[in-house]
Amino acid sequence: MRRSRSSIANIEQLQTIHVPATEIYKALTSVQGLSEVWTRELTVYEQVGASNDFRFGDDDLTKMQIVELTPPKRIEWLCTESDPEWVGTTVSFELNEKHGKTDVILRHTNWREITNFYRSCNYNWAMFLYSLKTYCEDGAGLPYQDRKF
Template identity: 70%
Template sequence: MIKLADIEHLQIVKASAADVYFALTTARGLSEVWTNELTVHEQVGAVNEFQFGTDDLTKMQIVELNPGERIEWLCIESDQEWVGTSITFELEEKKGKTHITFRHMDWKEVTGFYRFCNYNWAMFLYSLKLYCEEGQGMPYQRRKF
C-alpha cells in the first residue's frame, strides 16, 4: 500500500474556538487570512472559490462544518497536485486559547511544490493568528514574501 504525503501544523491562538471557526468559514475572515478575492459559502456541499492573481483559482468543496470543532475541505480545482487532496482544521479550546491542528492530506508525492505549500500553509496559520489576536491578517494581497 502506498502512503500518501500529508502536511501537518499546530497553531495556538489566543482566541475562542468560535472566533477561529468564524475566521475559517466566513468571507470576512478568509478575506483577511487567505485572499481578498473569494466566494465563500457556509454550508456543507457548497464550493468556495479562492483567487490568487489572474491565473490561480482554487476551488474547495466543503465536506464538514462542525462549529467550533472541525472544518474539512476537498480540493476540486487548483494546481494538479492539490486536486483530490483534503484540508482539515481541528479546533480545541484550552484555557482561553484555541489549538488548531491543520492537515493538508493525500498528496501523491513530496515535490518542490509540496515543500512550497508546506511553508505557505504555515504562513496562512500565522495570518490566522494575527487576524484572531490583532484584528488584521496577512492575506495574499498584503504578503511581501
C-alpha cells in the same frame, strides 16, 4: 526515513491562538475572515456541499468543496480545482479550546508525492496559520495580496 515516490504525503501544522474556538471557526468559515487570512478574491459559503472559490492572481483559482462544518470544532474541504497536485487532496482544521486559547491543527492530506510544490505549500500553510493568529488576536491578517515573500 525516506519516502518513496508512490507514498501519500501529508502536511500537518499546529498554531496556538489566544482566542476562543468560536472566533477562529468564524474566521475560517466567513468571507470577512478568509479574506483577511488567505485571499481577498474569494466566494465563500457556509454550507456543507457548497464550493468555495479562492483566487491568487489572474490565473490561479482554487475550488474547495465543503465536506464538514462542525462548529466550533472542525472544518474540512476537498480540493476539486487548483494546481493538479492539490486536486483530490483535503484540507482540515481541528480546533481544540482550553482555558480561552485554541490549538488549531491544520492538515493538508492525500498528496501523491513530496515535490518542491509540496514543500512550498508546507511553508505557505504555516504562513496561513500565522495570518489566522494575527487576524484573530490583533484584528489584521496577512492575506495573499499583502504578502511580500
